Amino acid sequence: MRVLDAKVETVSANGATRAIPIADFHRLPGATPHIETNLAAGELITAVTLPRPIGGTHIYHKVRDRASYAFALVSVAAVIQSDGTGRVAVGGIAHKPWRIEAAEAAMPQGAKAVASRLLAGATPTHDNAFKVPLVERTLGAVMAEARKT
Numbered sequence: 353m354r355v356l357d358a359k360v361e362t363v364s365a366n367g368a369t370r371a372i373p374i375a376d377f378h379r380l381p382g383a384t385p386h387i388e389t390n391l392a393a394g395e396l397i398t399a400v401t402l403p404r405p406i407g408g409t410h411i412y413h414k415v416r417d418r419a420s421y422a423f424a425l426v427s428v429a430a431v432i433q434s435d436g437t438g439r440v441a442v443g444g445i446a447h448k449p450w451r452i453e454a455a456e457a458a459m460p461q462g463a464k465a466v467a468s469r470l471l472a473g474a475t476p477t478h479d480n481a482f483k484v485p486l487v488e489r490t491l492g493a494v495m496a497e498a499r500k501t
Contacts, residue, residue, distance in 0.1 A: 354441040354449035355429045365394040378448030408433040409498045432498035436460040463492035
């Protein structure tokens with residue numbers, strides 16, 4: 353949904369409604385790691401809406417440690433146009449789906465260029481540093497799959 357710029361529609365206890373861009377829905381931990389979303393107290397999600405289709409090839413890859421595990425070590429969602437441009441969002445590396453629009457400009461240069469811009473400033477620990485090359489390899493697989501279609 354992040355790569356498609358979805359919106360989360362909500363209603364509060366007093367009946368007020370709003371549409372939250374998915375980019376703003378999840379929160380990074382900061383000083384309040386126990387608060388994961390920007391929902392207000394008592395606010396309920398009523399719908400998720402997607403904008404008009406943008407065309408291109410839509411691909412999602414989920415890398416798991418084992419088939420029995422539901423969560424992704426890394427996931428990549430992408431919409432890739434026939435000219436090699438597109439959008440990409442990565443899951444499993446942050447508290448929210450990670451999309452850096454400026455990194456998408458590097459898509460014609462390949463997965464390594466995109467991944468380096470996507471992950472610029474990342475500070476992996478010893479225990480999750482494997483995700484940095486995993487993002488690049490998974491993105492590379494997604495881009496290669498898009499070229500075949």
